[in-house]
Amino acid sequence: MAVLLAGCDSGATGASPSAAPPAGVSVSLAQWRSDEPAHALQVAVRNTGETPVRFADVQLVTPSFATLPARRTDAVIKKTERTDLRIPYGAAVCSPRGLPEVRPATVVAHLSTGSEPPRRVVFTVPHPDPLLARLLRDECSEFLIKQAASIEFGPEWKESGKVMRGDLVVTRRGPGAVTLNDVAGTTHYIATPKERPLGVLEAGARRLEVPIELTPGRCDPHAFAEAKKAFLFPVRASIDGGEERVVIVTPPEPLQERLTAYAMRVCGLPAG
Known part of the structure; x- marks a missing residue:
């Protein structure tokens, strides 16, 4: 179950003392497929008590990701096994020296019960959280490759029968030989390279173009209406x-x- 959130940041600020979470109220982290392109996740709230709890705003705080302002939710959570509150999360904190370990995280919220004013509550996320560990690994892996080269779709794409043909363009940014090992398709498109590995941007080269073909992976009308990840092509590189x-x-x-x-x-x- 998801609660629709207001599209603005919370005005609740200040370093007020933190209170313990209400009895029976806990949180965990999750992510739906539609959250991935938006760099968002779900704070899954569980309330086993009989008293509704109002979440005025919610914020993820961890050294592994940039801290964004609290997101206003104004959500009243009654007794529930899970109600999701969608929030954005900040960019991963990466290092050019390698993949970092995920750090502990908390969910900070201003919440209230009954007629009491909102109070600042800090929920501890069990560590290590598998979702945050995966998000950090994926984002920092991409960061490390992008230190050496950018990988982009080339400007020229031509339709040939039932196939769309074009290039991936690799452009030098930093030192190192960059090998494109493979490119995978998405929920909607099949990506077929001319060969595997696709190619190598040698240490002294500035630019590499590798040809690929794209074809539809599915043709049901529902697929095009729900194209959340249709254009997120995974490229494996080293x-x-x-x-x-x-x-x-x-x-x-x-x-x-x-x-x-x-x-x-x-x-x-x-x-259309």
Whole structure:
């Protein structure tokens, strides 16, 4: 169950003392597929008591991610096994020296019961939290590759029969030989490289273009209406023969529109 949140940051500020969570109220972290492109997650609230609790705002606090302002929720949580409050989370705190370990996290909320004023409550997230560990690993893996090179969709894409052909472009940013080992498809598109590995940006090279083909992975109309992750293409890459890491490469919006129109034509679906 999800609670619709207001689209603004909370005005509740200040370093007021923290109170213990109300009896029977606890939180955990989760993420739906639709949250991933928005860099958001769910604070899953459990209330086993009979007293409704009003969450005025919610905030994730951990050294592993940049702390964003509290998100206003104004959500009244009655007795429930799980009610989700959607909040954005900040960028991962990464290091060029390697992947960091996930740090402890808390969920800070201003909440109240009955007619009492809101009070600041800190919920401890069990450590290590598997969701935060995965998000940190994925984001910092991408960070490490991007220190050496950017990986982007090239500007020229041509439709050939039922196939869309174009290039991934790798552009030098820092030292090291960058190997593109593979590219995977998405929920909606199959990505087929000309060969595997796709190619190597040698240490002295500035630019590499590798050809790939895209074809529709599914043709049901519902798929195009729920295209949450249609354009998040995972590219597996490594630096100087080191550990393989994943970079999510997203085509620019004009190309996304072209790919959608192309896929609908190939699938025989009406435009719009």
